[in-house]
Amino acid sequence: MSPRSKKPPMSKDSLLPLLMAHVLAHGLGQASLRPLAKGAGTSDRMLIYHFGTKEQLVVDLLSHIAQVYAAMLEGVIAGQDRPTTREALVERILAQNGDPAMQPFMHLWWEIVAGSARGLPGFREAARAMVDELVVWLEGQMPAGDPDPAGGARYLLTVIEGTMMLAAVGHGDAAREGLLAGGLLPS
Amino acid sequence: MSPRSKKPPMSKDSLLPLLMAHVLAHGLGQASLRPLAKGAGTSDRMLIYHFGTKEQLVVDLLSHIAQVYAAMLEGVIAGQDRPTTREALVERILAQNGDPAMQPFMHLWWEIVAGSARGLPGFREAARAMVDELVVWLEGQMPAGDPDPAGGARYLLTVIEGTMMLAAVGHGDAAREGLLAGGLLPS
DNA sequence: AAGCGCACGTAGCAATCGCTACATATGGGA
DNA sequence: TCCCATATGTAGCGATTGCTACGTGCGCTT
DSSP states (O other): OOOTOOOOOOOHHHHHHHHHHHHHHHHTTTTTTHHHHHHHSSOOOOOOOOHSSHHHHHHHHHHHHHHHHHHHHHHHHHHHOOSSHHHHHHHHHHHHHGGGHHHHHHHHHHHHHHHHHHOOTTTTHHHHHHHHHHHHHHHSOOOTTHHHTTHHHHHHHHEEEEEHHHHHOOOHHHHHHHHTTOOSOOO | OOTTTTOOOOOHHHHHHHHHHHHHOSSSTTTTTHHHHHTTTTHHHHHHHSSSHHHHHHHHHHHHHHHHHHHHHHHHHHHHHOOOSSHHHHHHHHHHSSSSGGHHHHHHHHHHHHHHEEETTTTHHHHHHHHHHHHHHHHHOTTTTOOOOOHHHHHHHHHHHHHHHHHHHHOOOHHHHHHHHHTOOOO
């Protein structure tokens, strides 16, 4: 009965999660105002009203996505024991990233990387923020007693990102063979 | 005087290099028919005439780019001595990829990766072809007497791609620190 | 000479793009 | 009560999108 679904005026903050859901599902490249608005239950008119410009909308959206990503990592830190070896850590991360639930985010990630490489406004900032977050998370996850947690975390970061890229282009097998040959996966 | 600039009828083969130059300069994402045609000295009308569809044009173009990339690698093989250590090989490749002349190709590469992740038609095939080419090239470049050229090539491939991705998002420094920590770069 | 098909130009179509002009309902402060 | 800012709907603008209809010159075959 209660027609509660009417009142609250929308704002950037209430729109961003809905917009994020839409780009996760359909991609950033094909995101034009009207489909975006429809996905968020508004009109293109209101998106421009709240964000001023599509470009600004994308910038705000990327920043919001980076924040959500950071919060997600913080959440994972809490409920998890530290692995005891680098190989176990790599294996765990690859398993997490390979989870089908992560796929939409991975697709979005490569669009962000491409935009960052091209210098599109907001992309490099968002990408940098997420990698920053990931590297401190990785340092915190390094095995206790690791001889070089800082350098090792950056090493694993590099290897893991390379693996994800190869997986994205259908060469996950080559990447796994590489990790085995590099002693980064338990045989 | 001789009005030689008129006769030869255009074909897919004569158009593809010009189209490639255009996407290298301006990106795949923003490539619409009319700018593309202008860059190649034709009209949108003729692009559709020769390729049938924009989607088919992109597919053919990606395939052509992969071929050019393969030929480029073959060319590099010829005039180069094999490095004597894995570290030297990594260093040489990073130097090549960091060359400003490679930047347009790198930008294009990340767009291809993003398209491949999203499953856009033709992207995964092109990406796979290029990585295939790269991995055999890498195997051929592995130092003489390397204990595991096949696995090692895939290991280096993974590490190098990770490094390039981090560089693309402004984290080239973290990648270099990681390579140092991983013993993959001479200190 | 008569036709015929390839290679192109010119014009335009419906759809979509980002964005704006204009009207209006609403609700709180003076 | 008056007033005015906020939040929204409706229409539409000019530009661009991929693509098509229609004509036409040109070379080749018959």
